[in-house]
Amino acid sequence: MIRIVVRHDLGRIRLDVDLTLPAGMTALLGPSGAGKTRTLDVIGGLFTPSTGLVAIDDDVLTDTARGIAVPPHRRRIGYVFQDSRLFPHLTVRQNLEYGRWFTRRHGSGSITFDGLVSLLALEPLLGRHPARLSGGEQRRVALGRALLSSPRLLLLDEPLGSLDAGKRQEVLPYLDTLIAELRLPMIYVTHDWQEIEGRASAIVRIDEGHARSTAPDGSNVPFGS
Amino acid sequence: MEWSAADLAIVGLSLKVACVGTLASVPFAIVIAFVLARGRFWGRGVLNAIVHLPLVMPPVVTGYLLLRLFGRRGPIGAMLEQLFGIVFAFRWTGAALAAAVMGFPLMVRAIRLAIEQVDRRLEDAAASLGASPWWTIATVTLPLALPGVLSGLMLAFAKALGEFGATVTFVSNIPGETRTLALAIYTYTQTPDGDAHVWRLATLSIIVSFAALLASEALAKRLERRR
Numbered sequence: 001m002i003r004i005v006v007r008h009d010l011g012r013i014r015l016d017v018d019l020t021l022p023a024g025m026t027a028l029l030g031p032s033g034a035g036k037t038r039t040l041d042v043i044g045g046l047f048t049p050s051t052g053l054v055a056i057d058d059d060v061l062t063d064t065a066r067g068i069a070v071p072p073h074r075r076r077i078g079y080v081f082q083d084s085r086l087f088p089h090l091t092v093r094q095n096l097e098y099g100r101w102f103t104r105r106h107g108s109g110s111i112t113f114d115g116l117v118s119l120l121a122l123e124p125l126l127g128r129h130p131a132r133l134s135g136g137e138q139r140r141v142a143l144g145r146a147l148l149s150s151p152r153l154l155l156l157d158e159p160l161g162s163l164d165a166g167k168r169q170e171v172l173p174y175l176d177t178l179i180a181e182l183r184l185p186m187i188y189v190t191h192d193w194q195e196i197e198g199r200a201s202a203i204v205r206i207d208e209g210h211a212r213s214t215a216p217d218g219s220n221v222p223f224g225s
Numbered sequence: 226m227e228w229s230a231a232d233l234a235i236v237g238l239s240l241k242v243a244c245v246g247t248l249a250s251v252p253f254a255i256v257i258a259f260v261l262a263r264g265r266f267w268g269r270g271v272l273n274a275i276v277h278l279p280l281v282m283p284p285v286v287t288g289y290l291l292l293r294l295f296g297r298r299g300p301i302g303a304m305l306e307q308l309f310g311i312v313f314a315f316r317w318t319g320a321a322l323a324a325a326v327m328g329f330p331l332m333v334r335a336i337r338l339a340i341e342q343v344d345r346r347l348e349d350a351a352a353s354l355g356a357s358p359w360w361t362i363a364t365v366t367l368p369l370a371l372p373g374v375l376s377g378l379m380l381a382f383a384k385a386l387g388e389f390g391a392t393v394t395f396v397s398n399i400p401g402e403t404r405t406l407a408l409a410i411y412t413y414t415q416t417p418d419g420d421a422h423v424w425r426l427a428t429l430s431i432i433v434s435f436a437a438l439l440a441s442e443a444l445a446k447r448l449e450r451r452r
Contacts, residue, residue, distance in 0.1 A: 044353055046352070046353070071352070071357075071358075072352040072353055073351075073353075073354075073357050073358075073360075074355075075353075077353065078354075079353040081350060085344075085346055085347055087350070087351075087365060088347075088369070089368050089369055098351070098356075099355050099356075102354060102356050102357075103354075103355040145354065146353070146354070149355050
C-alpha cells in the first residue's frame with residue numbers, strides 16, 4: 001500500500017493530494033498543468049513540498065512533520081520521465097546498466113538484463129547513442145533503464161505523450177507485457193483516458209492540483225496515520 | 226633555419242612549465258568552477274572576484290604577490306618547504322605556479338560555463354536510478370562538461386605558454402631553470418647582436434603554438450564524434 005499526501009502552494013494552483021493506493025497499476029488522470037508531474041516528483045524525492053507524506057507500506061520516505069526526507073537515490077523508486085532523460089554520453093547498453101550498477105546489492109529480482117532486452121526488443125539498439133534513437137525507441141530504453149534499477153515502485157510520466165499514433169504502437173504492446181508480467185506497483189500519469197482504459201486497476205483523477213482516493217474499505221484515511 | 230640544443234632546451238622547459246602548471250590546476254579549477262556554478266552561499270561574488278583577479282591585475286602585481294606568499298620566507302612558501310620539501314622560489318616549479326595562477330581564471334570560467342550548461346534533469350534521472358550526489362557528479366555532470374574542461378585547459382595552456390610578467394617577477398630569469406621562451410626572447414632583444422637568436426626562438430614559439438592549436442582542434446573533433 002502506498003500513501004501519498006502533498007500540500008504545496010505552486011502559485012498558479014494549490015497542490016492538495018491525499019491518496020492511498022493499492023499495489024498494482026494506478027492511473028493518475030488529469031489535464032495538463034493539474035500537478036501530475038509535481039506529484040510524481042514528490043514521490044520520487046526530487047521535490048520536497050511544504051507539507052507532505054510519502055510511505056510505501058511501513059517505509060516512510062517523506063514526512064515533513066517529522067523532518068524525514070529520504071534522498072531520491074535511496075528510495076528505489078523507478079521514474080520514467082516524460083522527456084526520457086537518457087544520458088547522451090552513454091550508449092543504450094550503458095544507459096540500461098547505469099541503475100543496475102548502483103542497485104546491484106538489492107538483487108535484480110525477477111528482472112534480468114537479457115530478459116528485459118528481449119522483452120522490450122532493445123537488442124538492435126544496444127550499441128547506439130540516444131541521439132540516434134526515434135522517440136518511441138527512447139521511451140522503451142527509458143522504461144528498461146528504470147526497471148533494471150530494481151525499483152519497488154515505478155512512476156510513469158506520460159510514457160506515450162508526444163508520440164504519434166504509429167510511435168505509440170512501438171511502445172504500447174511492450175507496456176502491456178510489462179504490466180502483465182512484472183506485477184510491479186506502478187503509478188501511470190496521463191491526460192488521455194484511452195491509454196489506461198482496461199489497464200489500470202485503480203484510477204485517480206487530479207484537477208487543479210486536487211486529488212483524492214478512498215481506502216480499500218471505502219473510508220477516508222486521515223492524514224498522518 | 227638551424228636550432229641549437231640550447232634553443233630546443235628552452236622550448237622543452239617552456240612546455241614542461243606550461244604542461245605541469247596547467248594540468249596541476251585542473252582539479253582545483255573543477256572544484257572552484259563547481260562551487261561557483263552551483264553554490265548558493267554568502268561570499269560567492271567575492272570568491273568569483275578573487276579567482277578573476279589575475280586576469281585584471283598587472284601580471285607584475287600577481288608575480289609580486291606570489292613572491293610574498295610563496296617565496297621561501299613567505300607564509301605559504303615556508304610551510305610547503307617545511308612540510309613537503311616543495312620550493313617554488315627561483316625554480317621551474319615557481320614558473321609553473323605563476324603560469325597556473327595566470328591561466329586559472331580562464332580555466333575556471335570555461336569549466337563553470339560548461340557545468341552551467343549541463344541539464345539538471347539528467348542529474349535527477351541519475352539520482353532516481355540510485356546514484357548518490359557524488360556518483361552523479363562523476364558519471365553525469367563532469368563527463369557532460371568535459372568539452373568545457375578541455376577548452377578551459379587549452380586556454381590556460383596558451384596563457385601559460387606566453388606568460389611573462391608574473392613569471393619574471395616571481396622566479397626571475399634564470400637560464401635553464403626559469404627562462405622560458407617568452408623570457409628568452411625578451412632577453413635576446415636586450416642583447417647586442419641578439420636579432421638572429423630572437424628570430425630562431427620566435428619561429429619556434431610560433432611552431433609550438435600552431436601545433437597546440439591543431440592538437441586541440443583534433444581533440445575537439447574527436448569528442449564531437451563520440452556523441
